[in-house]
Amino acid sequence: MSKRPLILVTNDDGYTASGIRNLIDAAKKYGDVIVVAPDKPQSGMGHAITINNTLRLQEIEVNDVYREYACSGTPVDCVKLAIANILKRKPDLILSGINHGSNSSISVIYSGTMSAAVEGAIEGIPSVGFSLCDYSINANFSACLPHVEKVIKHVLENGLENGTCLNVNFPKYKGEPYKGIKICRQAKAVWIEKFDERHDPNGRPYYWLTGYLQNPDKENDTDEFALSDYYVSVVPTQYDLTAYQAIQKLKPLE
Amino acid sequence: MSKRPLILVTNDDGYTASGIRNLIDAAKKYGDVIVVAPDKPQSGMGHAITINNTLRLQEIEVNDVYREYACSGTPVDCVKLAIANILKRKPDLILSGINHGSNSSISVIYSGTMSAAVEGAIEGIPSVGFSLCDYSINANFSACLPHVEKVIKHVLENGLENGTCLNVNFPKYKGEPYKGIKICRQAKAVWIEKFDERHDPNGRPYYWLTGYLQNPDKENDTDEFALSDYYVSVVPTQYDLTAYQAIQKLKPLE
Numbered sequence: 001m002s003k004r005p006l007i008l009v010t011n012d013d014g015y016t017a018s019g020i021r022n023l024i025d026a027a028k029k030y031g032d033v034i035v036v037a038p039d040k041p042q043s044g045m046g047h048a049i050t051i052n053n054t055l056r057l058q059e060i061e062v063n064d065v066y067r068e069y070a071c072s073g074t075p076v077d078c079v080k081l082a083i084a085n086i087l088k089r090k091p092d093l094i095l096s097g098i099n100h101g102s103n104s105s106i107s108v109i110y111s112g113t114m115s116a117a118v119e120g121a122i123e124g125i126p127s128v129g130f131s132l133c134d135y136s137i138n139a140n141f142s143a144c145l146p147h148v149e150k151v152i153k154h155v156l157e158n159g160l161e162n163g164t165c166l167n168v169n170f171p172k173y174k175g176e177p178y179k180g181i182k183i184c185r186q187a188k189a190v191w192i193e194k195f196d197e198r199h200d201p202n203g204r205p206y207y208w209l210t211g212y213l214q215n216p217d218k219e220n221d222t223d224e225f226a227l228s229d230y231y232v233s234v235v236p237t238q239y240d241l242t243a244y245q246a247i248q249k250l251k252p253l254e
Numbered sequence: 255m256s257k258r259p260l261i262l263v264t265n266d267d268g269y270t271a272s273g274i275r276n277l278i279d280a281a282k283k284y285g286d287v288i289v290v291a292p293d294k295p296q297s298g299m300g301h302a303i304t305i306n307n308t309l310r311l312q313e314i315e316v317n318d319v320y321r322e323y324a325c326s327g328t329p330v331d332c333v334k335l336a337i338a339n340i341l342k343r344k345p346d347l348i349l350s351g352i353n354h355g356s357n358s359s360i361s362v363i364y365s366g367t368m369s370a371a372v373e374g375a376i377e378g379i380p381s382v383g384f385s386l387c388d389y390s391i392n393a394n395f396s397a398c399l400p401h402v403e404k405v406i407k408h409v410l411e412n413g414l415e416n417g418t419c420l421n422v423n424f425p426k427y428k429g430e431p432y433k434g435i436k437i438c439r440q441a442k443a444v445w446i447e448k449f450d451e452r453h454d455p456n457g458r459p460y461y462w463l464t465g466y467l468q469n470p471d472k473e474n475d476t477d478e479f480a481l482s483d484y485y486v487s488v489v490p491t492q493y494d495l496t497a498y499q500a501i502q503k504l505k506p507l508e
Contacts, residue, residue, distance in 0.1 A: 019452070036303075041306060043306065044302060044303045044304070044305040044306075045300075045302045046300040046301030046302040046303070047301060047364055047369075048299045048300040048301075048302040048303075048328075048364075048371065049298045049300070049301030049364050049463065050298070050300060050463060051298035051463060052297065052298075054452075054461060055449070055461040055462075056372055056458075056459075056460055056461075056462065057459070059397075074266060074302075076300070076364075077414060077463075080447050080449075080463070081449055081461065082449065083447075084447045084449050084460070085448075085449045085451070090417040098267065104466075106376060106493070108495055109301050109372070109376075109493055109495065110301055110302075110303050110330075115300065115301075117290075118363070118495075122267070122360060122363075122444055123258065123444065138286065150507070154506075154507050160505060161329055161497065161499070161500040161502070163336050163442075163497070164500045167495075179505055180508065181503050181508050182508060183496065183504045183505055183507065183508055184495055184501075185494075185496040185497060185501065186496045187495070190376055190377065190378075190415075193337075193338045194338055194339075195309070195333050195334075195335055195338050195339045195425050196469040197339070198308075203312070204310075205310075206308040206309065206310055207308060207309040207310075207311065207335065207339070208308055209303065209305060209334070210307070214333060215399040225319070234504065234507060235495075235496055235502035236496065236497035236504060237495045237496065237497060238495055238496075238497040238503060239360070239363055239442055239495075240439075240442070241362055241363065241372075241440060241441045241489075241491045241493075241495075242373050242489055242490065242491065242492075243415065243417070243418040243438040243491060243492035244412070244439065245415070246415040246418045246490035246492075247439065247490060249415060249435050249439075250285075250420075250437045250490060250505055251297075251437055252408075253404070253405065253408050253435055253437065254435050254436060254437055
């Protein structure tokens with residue numbers, strides 16, 4: 001029996017993405033790695049699960065020290081299927097990413113990368129989602145790696161508070177090392193959407209989602225602030241959505 | 255110009271579902287209603303949005319006092335598209351549901367119904383998701399309606415705390431009126447999954463998600479407790495996922 005930690009790696013860009021390849025290489029230094037990742041891009045899937053359809057699972061590479069599977073479902077499906085049917089024991093750590101694109105501030109809620117980490121937390125497993133604020137397929141992940149390793153080591157040694165996971169975002173690489181890590185809160189930003197209306201060859205309209213992030217939250221303890229200052233942002237993230245501060249005020253409704 | 259409130263109604267079971275028909279009828283008593291709902295079931299879609307594909311919008315019924323559209327996207331897409339491209343002003347209220355099936359405790363995070371309400375809160379609009387703990391197509395919604403109307407009136411008159419929406423769940427109807435409403439917190443329950451492995455006609459495996467809700471949280475202030483006691487549960491629900499209590503403990507990672 002191996003005494004090395006068992007690490008499950010997933011993402012939402014699909015198992016062939018450069019981001020997950022970098023994350024797998026980092027994870028292998030710290031434990032036995034099993035990869036269960038989507039077989040195609042699943043960005044923006046949030047905490048979606050596959051209820052009304054079936055899932056497929058394809059073995060990509062299976063040997064004594066390393067196993068990898070591509071799954072037809074969402075990132076959350078990958079975590080659930082790995083834990084329920086693939087892994088022989090609960091993993092010691094779940095890593096998701098490294099996402100090609102930001103998952104800071106409100107984007108956490110739309111993010112398949114982060115939803116995989118949140119699902120890990122729900123299942124009681126220390127979990128971390130990593131994202132680089134660079135959508136390019138050829139994004140440079142090299143500056144992320146020392147910090148990825150630092151976070152992996154910290155979480156393996158200290159665990160995480162019950163009911164939480166970590167949302168780690170890296171600024172777009174500017175040719176020099178990041179300044180360091182900042183523990184932050186989620187900025188109160190919001191996406192301002194426009195749907196681009198076009199017409200198909202038959203003259204019928206269709207819509208493309210476009211938009212930009214509007215951040216009126218200028219305090220210096222947010223993830224957006226840290227990222228703009230070239231720090232790595234780390235936000236402890238929870239799945240208990242209860243707004244406890246609002247309970248008392250609603251009592252007249254009883 | 256109408257002075258009646260503008261109410262956007264959506265759901266995740268699709269615009270033909272009995273639950274949304276009941277909700278539309280209740281909403282019409284309190285304002286001008288516009289429906290933008292999925293054109294097919296979107297259960298379990300969580301906070302998914304459509305990024306890499308286009309959306310279609312079909313006018314179902316459009317006249318001077320009532321408009322209804324079926325959208326090819328997720329519940330969150332419906333809310334975004336309604337606000338960005340269909341409504342001439344921000345709605346005063348967003349209602350989602352009534353869902354055919356429970357969205358209490360941890361199910362809130364997988365729920366398309368509730369994600370539509372959370373999206374409303376993100377956009378600064380008082381929003382409520384309603385769900386009946388009965389998956390049947392022919393579920394009996396009649397006992398829900400007085401409480402639906404009570405919640406609509408309360409929210410139109412008092413608004414909701416910034417950054418929050420309401421998660422309202424009704425017990426399965428037992429032939430008598432519900433006992434009343436309880437303001438609750440989300441129970442710390444978890445889905446225990448099994449994936450049923452089957453084989454297609456070519457001998458290749460595929461998987462169906464199955465599972466049951468395990469609730470070790472036996473306190474009397476949870477939504478699960480209220481529902482089991484035949485009360486309507488109301489949980490104030492927020493989209494700030496920051497685990498503030500965990501920030502200090504993570505500082506050594508900086």
